[in-house]
Amino acid sequence: MTYNFHDEMNKPERLVGGHRLCAGCGASVAVRGVLRALEEGDRAVVANATSCLEVSSFMYPYTAYEDSYIHSAFENAGATIGGVEAAYRVMKKKGKIDETFKFIAFGGDGGTYDIGLQSLSGAMERGHDMVYVCYDNEAYMNTGIQRSSSTPRFTDATTSPAGTVEPGKRQNKKNLTEILAAHDIPYAAQTTFWGNFKDLHEKSHKAIYTEGPAFLNVLSPCPRGWRYDPADLAEICKLAVNTCVWPLYEIEEGTWKLNYEPRKKVPVVEFLKRQGRFAHMFEPGNEWMIEESQKYVDQQWEKLLKKCR
Amino acid sequence: MAIKDRLSGNEAVAIAMRQINPDVMGAFPITPSTEIPQYFSSYVANGEVDTEFVAVESEHSAMSTCIGAQAAGARAVTATSSCGMALMWELLYVAASDRLPITMALVNRALTGPININNDHSDSMGARDTGWIQLYSENNQEAYDNFLMAMPIGEHPAVQLPVMVCQDGFITSHAVENMELLEDEKVKKFVGEYQPENYLLKKDGTLAIGPYGISAYYMDFKMQQVEAMKQAKPVILEVAKRFEELTGRSYGFFEEYEMADAEAALVIIGSSAGTAKAAVDQMRKEGKKVGLIKLRVFRPFPMEELAAALSKVGVVAVMDKAEGFSNAGGPLFADVRSALYDLENRPKAINYVYGLGGRDIKTTDFEAIYEELFRILKAGVTGPVYRHIGQREE
Structure with a gap:
């Protein structure tokens, strides 16, 4: 399959306009990018964890989804879509359905890294034929930018504010992609909005069309929470990848593969300085925060390189 | 077959x-x-x-x-x-x-x-x-x-x-x-x-x-x-x-047991109704007009039907196998007493919370409850409404 940007962008959208997400929000870009990988004629059931995405895309009586859709609660998108998939298997067995359906859940980092982790882990372990997509914007944006376990260290979030004695969030970001990979599922990958969306598209296609459970972690910036100019979404993602803050990699049947290695790593400070959530790191006396961030990214990158070699 | x-x-x-x-x-x-x-x-x-x-x-x-x-x-x-x-x-x-x-x-x-x-x-x-x-x-x-x-x-x-x-x-x-x-x-x-x-x-x-x-x-x-x-x-x-x-098995919102001429009645849910029925049988042998209503359907709550079934009795004990900590009675009591309110001649009603965490309730306990109901009937005074039975006394 050769990726053709023009053809892909001209496909009918499966998440249509009119939803209420902010301009410059990564969530809808992630959803459209993933759903574009569905092959023509294949139907889908989309599930959402409670999130910005959910409250903005299915506000009664309007839905932005062309496919069947279910939202149940915040912490149970994994189990909910697993239930739909179980119903599909038995209804297919009984001859009640002849169409092909794919099952795709979307949750933010709150619904995935934190409150929904158990439900997701269970669904992955049970082997449902489904894809779980985390649109990771690194904080609880729906309730107003509170820290999550995905929030990077030093982030100024509303429950980890940078103050006179606190440097912002104290803890490093949880490595969820590796936690999912440890479930030994057939496919897990990390991606973002990179270049012409080829990486997102190909990973989505693999995730959807690999039999069994698959997981995609899509870095999906939030202009309100990260405090960048909405027009800079693609630029922010590019910096995340080129600084190695968010490496592009995949684990296919246990084999780790790095999908992109920057020729020259861009210093992390270039990523940090574009975002208001890190602004306090640039105040006099806080240079150590920038140094610590660089050190952490370097360590994580070296560990990843070892896994991918 | x-x-x-x-x-x-x-x-x-x-x-x-x-x-x-x-x-x-x-x-x-x-x-x-x-x-x-x-x-x-x-x-x-x-x-x-x-x-x-x-x-x-x-x-x-x-x-x-x-x-x-x-x-x-x-x-x-x-x-x-x-x-x-x-x-x-x-x-x-x-x-x-x-x-x-x-x-x-x-x-x-x-x-x-x-x-x-x-x-x-x-x-x-x-x-x-x-x-x-x-x-x-x-x-x-x-x-x-x-x-x-x-x-x-x-x-x-x-x-x-x-x-x-x-x-x-x-x-x-x-x-x-x-x-x-x-x-x-x-x-x-x-x-x-x-x-x-x-x-x-x-x-x-x-x-x-x-x-x-x-x-x-x-x-x-x-x-x-x-x-x-x-x-x-x-x-x-x-x-x-x-x-x-x-x-051939008949079901409604509730079962009425010896209710036709009952003067004192219980409203109860679940297996304890079986024990209470044994007490009813014993007391009926002694000529005491007791009966019970065993609720099968709690939601939707059969308010009018239950009120009608209790309209002839003088006094009712509502049995709750759950504590609500409202200080005003258990959940079944709240609904049953509310149902009785619209009756012109409503019976007196008391509540017993019983059997919490598997605490036993015996036929003799039910007999004692019926005796208490008759005392209320005779005295014309309800006394404490919100009661418990089966707990340690010391």
Whole structure:
């Protein structure tokens, strides 16, 4: 399959306009990018964890989804879509359905890294034929930018504010992609909005069309929470990848593969300085925060390189 | 010909499930309901059902699985108890609001605090406002029969609400009783196929379920549930009538026992009704006009019917096997006394909270309660309304 940007962008959208997400929000870009990988004629059931995405895309009586859709609660998108998939298997067995359906859940980092982790882990372990997509914007944006376990260290979030004695969030970001990979599922990958969306598209296609459970972690910036100019979404993602803050990699049947290695790593400070959530790191006396961030990214990158070699 | 057997309440419900052959079961073990998914998974293992058994990692995921499956167009069941149901809590509301007629076998057990594995009704009584239909069973036969009637009630187009079929943990779930089963084909015919109008996997159609309902719409969603719960009342009676034609066993909203000329009555739920009936029999032999009402349907609450049934008695003791900490009586008492308010000559009413965490209640306790009711009748003074029985006195 050769990726053709023009053809892909001209496909009918499966998440249509009119939803209420902010301009410059990564969530809808992630959803459209993933759903574009569905092959023509294949139907889908989309599930959402409670999130910005959910409250903005299915506000009664309007839905932005062309496919069947279910939202149940915040912490149970994994189990909910697993239930739909179980119903599909038995209804297919009984001859009640002849169409092909794919099952795709979307949750933010709150619904995935934190409150929904158990439900997701269970669904992955049970082997449902489904894809779980985390649109990771690194904080609880729906309730107003509170820290999550995905929030990077030093982030100024509303429950980890940078103050006179606190440097912002104290803890490093949880490595969820590796936690999912440890479930030994057939496919897990990390991606973002990179270049012409080829990486997102190909990973989505693999995730959807690999039999069994698959997981995609899509870095999906939030202009309100990260405090960048909405027009800079693609630029922010590019910096995340080129600084190695968010490496592009995949684990296919246990084999780790790095999908992109920057020729020259861009210093992390270039990523940090574009975002208001890190602004306090640039105040006099806080240079150590920038140094610590660089050190952490370097360590994580070296560990990843070892896994991918 | 009905099949005579000796079964525990758990096995009887598991057999009902096997006979129905639901599409999906999502369940997580918890005492005393654990045997139900155990029996059922052995039916799956031996190819006796077509069901996808989803062995989830928690009750929260069990109910989530059922919601996903039922929304997809399948018939979903689960079984749980106590804290397991408490973990499902928020999703009970979701299931009812989404109008998904999921069927739950609830084996009543006390909620933790302190942990206790024995029977009371604190789990389902706490869930009385979730929008689920609640059917209660006195014995194993009723647990089986109620389970067979649950889907025809819940799936009725005018209802479309989830149903929990309650029985008392250990008392009926584990005790083996003689009972009658229906033949598999008769069950399948009685329960029928699940035929929702809209579902996620419908051919040539899509469905979006579980919206964000803002203030401009939320209350109207609730009003539709209110209407469905209202509609459930005639449907419950219709289904009971059809069931009686099939089995000869008669069910209503409640059973009236020796109520025709009763002066003192109890209102009670579940297995303790059996014990209370023995006390009634004994006292009737002594010429005392006592009777009882055993409530089968707590949600929807049969307010007018219950008031009519109690309109002739002088005094009522409402028996609550759950504490509500309202300082004003248990949950059943609140509803029963409210139902009595509209009667022109309403009986005096007192409340007894009993049996918490499996504390025994004996025929002699019920006799003492009836004697107390006669004292109230004679004195014309109710005295304390909110009472407890069976607790340590020292």
